[in-house]
Amino acid sequence: MAEPLEVRVVSADAVVWSGDVDSVIAKTVEGDIGILAGHEPVLSLLAPGGVELLLPDGRREVVAVDGGFISVAKGHVSVISEYARMGEExxxxxxxxxxxxxxxxxxxxxxxxxxxxxxxxxxxxxxxxxxxx
Structure with missing residues (x-):
């Protein structure tokens, strides 16, 4: 089984979510991107929308972002946005x-x-x- 991805979702004033996930789905300005363990490094602009995080226990978290960046490198995913808020809120x-x-x-x-x-x-x-x- 592949190692989980370490994810941090950061807004201008707080870490909104942090933890391990099996996959990330985000909307970029070029289209949707799916990220799994072993993904090639990438840096992309995010479009406003919900970033989906699939957790190892099968749960799904969704974070609203109003744009920003997503960075993937060496098993780490960073989502950086001026505004980020948990979808369940x-x-x-x-x-x-x-x-x-x-x-x-x-x-x-x-x-x-x-x-x-x-x-x-x-x-x-x-x-x-x-x-x-």
């Missing part, structure tokens, strides 16, 4: 409301950096909340 209803609010602000002409950031976070939260269910 997010409700679909609240994420849908946040996304609708951000979309409405953008459509009304309030298309600044903060509004785009709120939109990306809401997208990530909604994706993670749906995957975590």
């Amino acid at each position: 997010i409700t679909v209803e609240l994420a849908e409301r946040a996304l609708a609010d951000a979309r409405s602000r953008m459509e009304s002409g309030d298309d600044d950096d903060e509004t785009r950031k709120a939109y990306r976070r809401a997208e990530a939260q909604l994706s993670a909340a749906r995957k975590a269910r």
Whole structure:
């Protein structure tokens, strides 16, 4: 049996999740990436969404990220994002409301950096909340 991957998910202000996993699935700007033990080194930009972690005991954790980076090297996976939150902490209803609010602000002409950031976070939260269910 292959050695588990050591994973750390880090936001701007905290380590959100850390531990061993059998696999990681993440959405990059180039498409989805699946990572197993022995994966070649990679550094990629993350797209907003839910990063899926399959634990050795069969459980699945989902972490919402609003972008950032994923790095894979020598059995270690680092997910670094300004915003990261466990999917189980997010409700679909609240994420849908946040996304609708951000979309409405953008459509009304309030298309600044903060509004785009709120939109990306809401997208990530909604994706993670749906995957975590």
